[in-house]
Amino acid sequence: MPSRTPDAVTGPVWVPPAGKPPLSSRMMRATWRGLPAKRHEVGWEPGLVVPAADGSPLITDHYFPRAQGDFPTLLVRSPYGRGLPWSPQYGLLFAEQGFHVVLQSCRGTGGSGGVFDLWRNETADGRATVSWLREQPWFNGTLGTVGPSYLGYVQWALALDPPPELKAMVVQVGLHDPYALFHADGALRLENVLAVGAGMTYQHQGMVPFLKATLRLQRRLRDVTAAQPLRGAYESALGGEVPWLDDVMTHPDAKDAYWRGASLAESAERLGVPTALITGWHDALVDQTFGQYDRLRRAGCETALLVGPWTHTSALQQGWPEVFAESLAWLRAHLCADPSGLRPTAVRVHINGENTWRDLDDWPPASAATSWYPAPDGHLTQRPPTESAPLTTFRYDPADPTPSLGGPLLSRTAGPRDNSVLEARDDVLTFTGPPLTEPVDILGPVSARLGISTDTGHADVFARLCDVDAQGRSVNVCDGLGRLRTTGSEPSQVTVEMSSTAHRFAAGHRIRWQISGGASPRYARNPGTGESPVDATTFTPVRVTVHTDSVLMLPSSSGLE
Structure with missing residues (x-):
């Protein structure tokens, strides 16, 4: 452990160790462009042992500025290892800017002792780490946290x-509710489950094992998602059994005792620590971020929100200059008393379709809700129907499930995509409005209320908002899935929350509402029988009828009032 030596003028002085950050981290740092110039050379103290709440060793690396003076500390706790990209992206970059950075492997990962659990140990282990920090000679009592996803x-x-030392947080594309990551209205988010299973199992072992695991999952994804039953089928793709993965797959009810304590929504409901939130419009956790923002604002907590044109992964890649600048400005303001980098408004969002940024006082902004209705021959109109009646029908076959395409995923296939091939399928309905005579801005949450009847009584409904350009290219904007059970031929109402957006439909473009019976493998296919999709071995095609009283609700801020 580094020591302090007495100094007659300044008192005890911490003597830093001589180690440099890993060569691989320094090489990656040299490839980044558009980042602030470094303020300090950086030292590295690897392999420190921090006792967890139960005494398990939590392996920790310490990055620090090679300069005299007191610097605040950033705590970064990760289940993904302490190597690339975390070492340069958090350890090296933030230490260059004048922070001690404590990069720690969560228990059961990256050499730390104990057994990893998705949520049951993080509160106690975080507190134990802060207790350890208080004993360090370089800790000046000012603490911040930063990091993405599970971080x-x-x-x-x-x-x-x-703890009283915690003065600021920066949550980037961040998670607070594991249940909502794995399930949507009782439907299994299968692709998320498999991606998280691979990431949590292999990423902390290093880039090579993780890359091999990712490629193996890609090769075997079709076999896994088509298995009957689905339970256990992932083992060939992930290299063996992952006990917690079985648990999350087989507990689709948010009220099940299994999920007790998993959601940390209550943290934001009474938090007083200034917190910056960063997400992307196609991030798999974007709705969780909006929930965090809403709770923080209602609690009166100082907060800021940045939403870019990113996916879960691209926010930390192509979007990293903006994400890093936002994070650094927030931490300097609240840990270093330097607010010069803060923007004047609480919210900044990227307007997709216009490719510009817009500063807002709050989210969502005030808007006039507009309703669009499906009409015969695939039209979308603002004229409400005169009666409720069957409009059109499609057949969803779980043996040939409607494929997923782009959208808010954890993988590199996320984001906006041309939906033309998808919309040519017989099991995908589209309703398209007329060419717009002026630009239309949609800012806020999008939803659909559908009148649906089925012949089996069990179905999923996937709804998507698309932007159709003058050449007929249809690109997804936002979407969501709902699950319903119907009785006989009588229609049932199902509301599908389609996330939020900030999107400009240009003049000459058309608004399209896409409806189908699923999106595989993003969601596990509905067997059509009421059985669990994890255990079903019998799959029944479903005839789904859409009724005229269905409605697409858009939060329009211009052009449609």
Whole structure:
């Protein structure tokens, strides 16, 4: 452990160790462009042992500025290892800017002791790490947290009962509710489950094992998602059994005791620590971020929101200059008393379709809700129907499930895509409005209320908003899935929350509402029988009828009032 030596003028002085950051981290750092110039050379103290709540060793690396003076500390706790890209992206970059950075492997990962659990240990282990920090000679009592995805979850865990030293948080594309990551209205988010299974199992072992696992999953994805039953089929793709993965797949009810304590939504409901939130319009966790923002604002907590044109992964790649600048400005303002980098408004969003940024006072902004109705021959109109009646029908066959295409995923296939091939299928309905005479901005949450009847009584409904350009190219904007059970031929109402967007439909473009019976493998296919999709061995095609009283609801801020 580094020591302090007495100094007659300044008192005890910490003597930093001589180690440099890993060569691989320095090489990756040299490839980045558009980042602030470094302020300090960086030192590295690897392999520190921090006792967890039960005494298990949590392996920790310490990055620090090679300069005299007191610097605040950033705590970054990760289940994905401490190597690339975390070492350069968080350890090296933030230490260059004048922060001690404590990069720690969660228990059961990256050499740390104990057994990894998706949520049950993070609160206690975070508190134990802060207790350890208090004993370090370089810790000046000012603490912040930063990090993406599960590294956001551990921040919310610490914020359940925030230590007095915690002065700022930056949650990037962050998680607070594991249930919502794996399930939507009782439907299994299968692709997320498999991606998280591969990431949590292999990423902390290093880039090579993780890359091999990712490629193996891609090769075997079709076989896994088509298996009957689905239970256990992932083992060939992930290299063996993952016990917690079985658990999350087989507990589709959010009220099940299994999920007790998993959601950390309550952290934001009473938090007083200034918190910046960053997400992308096609991030698999974008709706969780909006929930975090809403709770923080209602709690009166100082907060900021940045939403870019990113997916879960591209926010930390192509979007990293913006994400890093936003994070650094927030941390300097609240840990270093330097607010010069803060923007004047609480919210900044990227307007897709226009490719510009817009500053807002709040999210969502005030808007006039507009309703669009499906009409015969695939038209979409603002004229409400005169009666409720069957409009059109499609057949969903789980043996040939409607494929997923783009959207908010964890994988590299996420984001906006040309939907032309998808919309040519017989099991995909489209309703398209007339060419717009002026630009239309849609800012806020999008939803659909559908009148549906089926012949089996069990179906999923996938609804998607698309932007159709003058050449007929249809690109997804936002979407969602709902699950319903119907009785006989009588229609039932199902509301599908289609996430939120900030999108400009240009003049000459058309608004399209896409409806289908699923999106595989993003969601596990509905067997059509009421059985669990994890255990079903019998799959029944479903005839789905859409009724005229269905409605697409758009939060229009211009052009449609």
